[in-house]
Amino acid sequence: MNLSSMRIFDGGQQFLHSLLRMNFTGLSGQIQFDVDKNLVHPAYDVLNIGGTGSRRIGYWSNYSGLSTVTPEVLYRKPPNTSVSSQHLYSVIWPGETSIVPRGWVFPENGRPLRIAVPNRVSYLQFVSKDRNPPGVRGYCIDVFEAALNLLPYPVPRVYMLHGDGRRNPVYNEIVQAVAEDRYDAAVGDVTIVTNRTKIVDFTQPFMESGLVVVAPVKEVKSSPWAFLRPFTFQMWLVTGAFFLFVGAVVWILEHRINNEFRGPPWKQITTIFWFSFSTMFFSHRENTVSTLGRLVLIIWLFVVLIINSSYTASLTSILTVQELTSRIEGIDSLASSNEPIGIQDGSFARNYLIEELHIAESRLVILKTQQEYSSSLHLGPNRGGVAAIVDELPYIELFLSASTCAFKIVGQEFTKSGWGFAFQRDSPLAVDLSTAILQLSENGDLQKLNNKWLTHADCSEQVNEIDHYHLSLKSFWGLFLISGIACFIALVVFFYNIVCQYRRFTPEDGAAAEEGEIQLARPRRFLRSTSFKKLIDFVDMKVDTTKEMIKRKSTDIKRQGSPSSDGHAVSPS
Numbered sequence: 001m002n003l004s005s006m007r008i009f010d011g012g013q014q015f016l017h018s019l020l021r022m023n024f025t026g027l028s029g030q031i032q033f034d035v036d037k038n039l040v041h042p043a044y045d046v047l048n049i050g051g052t053g054s055r056r057i058g059y060w061s062n063y064s065g066l067s068t069v070t071p072e073v074l075y076r077k078p079p080n081t082s083v084s085s086q087h088l089y090s091v092i093w094p095g096e097t098s099i100v101p102r103g104w105v106f107p108e109n110g111r112p113l114r115i116a117v118p119n120r121v122s123y124l125q126f127v128s129k130d131r132n133p134p135g136v137r138g139y140c141i142d143v144f145e146a147a148l149n150l151l152p153y154p155v156p157r158v159y160m161l162h163g164d165g166r167r168n169p170v171y172n173e174i175v176q177a178v179a180e181d182r183y184d185a186a187v188g189d190v191t192i193v194t195n196r197t198k199i200v201d202f203t204q205p206f207m208e209s210g211l212v213v214v215a216p217v218k219e220v221k222s223s224p225w226a227f228l229r230p231f232t233f234q235m236w237l238v239t240g241a242f243f244l245f246v247g248a249v250v251w252i253l254e255h256r257i258n259n260e261f262r263g264p265p266w267k268q269i270t271t272i273f274w275f276s277f278s279t280m281f282f283s284h285r286e287n288t289v290s291t292l293g294r295l296v297l298i299i300w301l302f303v304v305l306i307i308n309s310s311y312t313a314s315l316t317s318i319l320t321v322q323e324l325t326s327r328i329e330g331i332d333s334l335a336s337s338n339e340p341i342g343i344q345d346g347s348f349a350r351n352y353l354i355e356e357l358h359i360a361e362s363r364l365v366i367l368k369t370q371q372e373y374s375s376s377l378h379l380g381p382n383r384g385g386v387a388a389i390v391d392e393l394p395y396i397e398l399f400l401s402a403s404t405c406a407f408k409i410v411g412q413e414f415t416k417s418g419w420g421f422a423f424q425r426d427s428p429l430a431v432d433l434s435t436a437i438l439q440l441s442e443n444g445d446l447q448k449l450n451n452k453w454l455t456h457a458d459c460s461e462q463v464n465e466i467d468h469y470h471l472s473l474k475s476f477w478g479l480f481l482i483s484g485i486a487c488f489i490a491l492v493v494f495f496y497n498i499v500c501q502y503r504r505f506t507p508e509d510g511a512a513a514e515e516g517e518i519q520l521a522r523p524r525r526f527l528r529s530t531s532f533k534k535l536i537d538f539v540d541m542k543v544d545t546t547k548e549m550i551k552r553k554s555t556d557i558k559r560q561g562s563p564s565s566d567g568h569a570v571s572p573s
């Protein structure tokens with residue numbers, strides 16, 4: 001305000017003095033001004049007006065702020081304006097409630113919310129036109145109404161059908177209309193996708209959704225090679241290798257003491273093979289006599305027991321579970337083929353397939369009704385139908401529950417998303433409804449509505465589920481590791497013993513003496529290779545023979561070392 005431009009009228013000063021001198025009790029209390037021209041002890045009653053009357057819920061004064069005690073009493077006490085002392089009696093709000101209302105959120109007071117509802121022609125369980133008020137029905141409408149009931153304020157609303165009723169409306173257009181203020185909100189099976197979240201605000205999803213591929217399936221005829229299927233190729237390879245490895249380890253450990261593991265080389269090779277593979281059925285006839293051999297074998301038999309029982313269980317499942325296959329394995333094989341793909345009329349799936357997966361528009365076939373879904377899948381690509389349908393899981397679950405088990409979901413759900421209610425940007429209703437939807441989900445009401453409207457398929461399992469019965473190395477490597485470690489320890493102990501025995505059997509000088517003077521003249525490498533050959537020969541030798549030789553050798557050495565009767569050492573023979 002431009003106070004300097006104000007003029008003082010004649011007698012103004014006199015009027016001011018009269019006002020400042022005032023001291024009387026008026027309608028609102030004591031009227032008196034201090035030297036600063038402020039009201040002395042200004043104070044008011046705080047009234048709660050509602051319904052047919054009003055009630056005093058406290059006082060306000062500039063001396064002590066809000067209080068439930070009259071200011072006259074407080075003037076006699078020292079001033080106290082601390083936050084904790086500022087309180088009033090509780091307010092009764094319209095609707096006879098003491099809960100503080102959130103306020104009226106709509107700009108144009110009282111105008112009902114214009115809610116767009118897709119006028120669907122397929123999957124009417126989700127949302128459809130209704131003859132009775134409020135004019136629409138379905139799962140999405142029930143969820144919306146239940147969420148609104150949880151809001152602490154009423155939301156006047158009018159449902160407006162979008163679409164001509166002959167085809168599903170284009171959902172992108174509904175969302176666009178909300179963004180352009182032709183509607184205040186869109187309620188229905190509206191998928192939350194990036195393009196849409198850029199122009200409107202979505203609530204939290206009330207339904208999980210994602211794109212899947214549905215294709216016709218046929219039963220697999222049992223194969224003569226079904227017995228190979230319980231294990232993966234890698235598993236077969238490692239198991240076979242371990243049979244041979246353990247056979248070889250047992251042969252090494254037994255060869256020196258057990259006649260059954262001795263003989264001509266070809267016989268020993270067959271023994272290794274025969275012994276290894278007969279452990280598969282616990283039918284090996286060769287006895288193991290060494291402690292190390294027995295240790296390795298018992299651990300290996302445990303491994304074989306587990307492998308055998310897993311194989312039996314897996315083969316039983318493979319042969320007894322009905323197996324279904326489809327030419328199309330998932331979205332990747334579908335996208336890379338050139339076959340027609342069915343999509344739902346009006347759905348975002350069309351844009352997604354063209355823009356994200358770069359599928360030619362000419363391959364996309366719009367399916368308007370559920371009958372078209374099954375007839376085009378039955379016809380197949382060669383007779384004017386489609387090879388597969390790409391649509392959201394909730395629709396496909398309904399479709400499969402109503403159709404025969406000739407179609408299945410193939411591969412994985414390849415997008416993850418959900419359905420939400422769309423509101424104009426920054427609408428507080430979107431936030432409040434999100435909370436309400438979460439509440440519905442947490443208290444189980446959402447599931448109850450789901451059970452009421454949607455029935456689920458019996459044959460909705462995925463076709464590649466049979467893969468679960470293939471056993472891979474991942475489940476067994478621990479067993480192989482234990483067996484491998486046991487073999488390794490046994491071999492280390494065995495060779496340590498051998499080396500100790502070999503040292504006793506052939507001390508360096510003794511070896512030289514045995515070979516005679518000619519060996520000393522040979523090159524060093526030759527010396528090493530002959531001593532390696534000797535070690536191998538020693539390992540190959542039967543243990544009884546070695547013991548005998550060691551005994552003989554130590555007797556010889558003793559004889560050499562003991563002085564003869566004439567005081568001379570006995571010369572070596």
Ligand code: SER
Nearest residue numbers: 171189190191347348
């Ligand atoms: N849920 C789809 C969409 O929002 C319509 O089927 O595009």
